[in-house]
Amino acid sequence: MTEEIKTFFVDGGCTGNEQKDPSKRRALICFVDTSIPNHRELADLLPQVGISGPKLKFPSNNVSEIVAIWSAMKYSYQHGYKNIIIKSDSFTSICWFKSGKLKNRKINDPEYVEYVLGRINKLKPWFNSIQIEQISREVNEAGKIIEEKYEL
Numbered sequence: 001m002t003e004e005i006k007t008f009f010v011d012g013g014c015t016g017n018e019q020k021d022p023s024k025r026r027a028l029i030c031f032v033d034t035s036i037p038n039h040r041e042l043a044d045l046l047p048q049v050g051i052s053g054p055k056l057k058f059p060s061n062n063v064s065e066i067v068a069i070w071s072a073m074k075y076s077y078q079h080g081y082k083n084i085i086i087k088s089d090s091f092t093s094i095c096w097f098k099s100g101k102l103k104n105r106k107i108n109d110p111e112y113v114e115y116v117l118g119r120i121n122k123l124k125p126w127f128n129s130i131q132i133e134q135i136s137r138e139v140n141e142a143g144k145i146i147e148e149k150y151e152l
Contacts (some may be wrong), residue, residue, distance in 0.1 A: 003082055003083050003084045003128065004035075004081075004083065005084065005085060005129070006034070006035055006076060006081040006083065006084045007032060007033075007035075007084070007085045007086075007087065008031050008033055008034070008072040008075075008076075008084060008085070008086050008087065008109070008142075009032040009034070009054070009087045009088075009135075009140050009141040009142040009143070010029075010030045010031040010032075010065070010068035010069050010071075010072050010086055010087070010088050010142050011029070011030050011031075011032065011065065011068055011088070011089065011090075011140055011142035011143040011146055012027070012030070012061060012062075012063070012065040012067060012068040012090070012093075012146075012147075013027070013028050013061060013064055013143075014027040014028075014059045014060050014061050014063070014064050015027075024029060026095025027056070027059030027060075027063070027064045028064065028069050028146060029035065029064050029068040029071055030068060030142040030143075030145050030146050031068055031071055031072040031075065031142055032141045032142045032145065033072075033075070034064065034141070036142045039067045045144075047079040048057055054111055054112050054115050055112075056109060056112050057109050058109040058112075059108070059109075060107070060108040060109070061090075062090065062092045062093060062107065062108070062113075063107075063108055063109055063112065063113060064089075065088065065090035065092065065093035066092075066093040066096055066097070066113060066117070066120075066144055068088070068142070069086055069088060069093055069097055069120065069132070070116050070119055070120050070123075072084070072086050073086075073120060073123050073124075073127075073130070074123070076127070077123060077126060082126070082127050082128040082129070082130040083127065083128050083130075084096045084127065084129070084130050084131070085130075085131045085132075085133060086130070086131070086132045086133070087132075087134075087135045087140065088131050088133075088134060088140070089130065089134065089135055089136060089137045089143060090133065090134075091134060094132055094134050096113070096117060097115050097117075098132070099122060100120070100121045100124075101114070101117060102114055111114055122144065134135075
């Protein structure tokens with residue numbers, strides 16, 4: 001018997017990327033489980049994702065993108081989905097996911113990203129199959145939700 005493959009679109013965004021004061025930024029993540037009727041949205045403010053590790057100090061688009069990937073993985077784990085495809089338009093977060101580490105620490109909040117990557121690396125072996133695909137922004141269902149609802 002073949003287990004069903006679940007597909008997720010993921011995206012993250014941040015307003016005020018030019019702001020030096022992180023409190024003036026707003027970071028959001030979104031992932032869409034394509035098996036839910038009408039592509040119902042699942043979105044959180046980044047600081048409220050509910051992690052027990054370090055708190056996000058300096059949100060950015062790339063940080064939001066990798067947290068969106070992690071969130072889709074956590075959701076899959078919680079629902080017993082062992083075969084998943086994650087579709088993202090973020091080249092950077094896909095590279096981080098595939099390598100499992102930061103190659104360059106000259107980013108916003110490297111400690112937080114390393115924490116998230118550590119959580120991702122611990123979850124990966126639980127899955128029978130986990131694929132990640134780069135897609136264009138125009139076809140990213142999660143990106144459409146962020147654009148329409150949050151104007152990011």
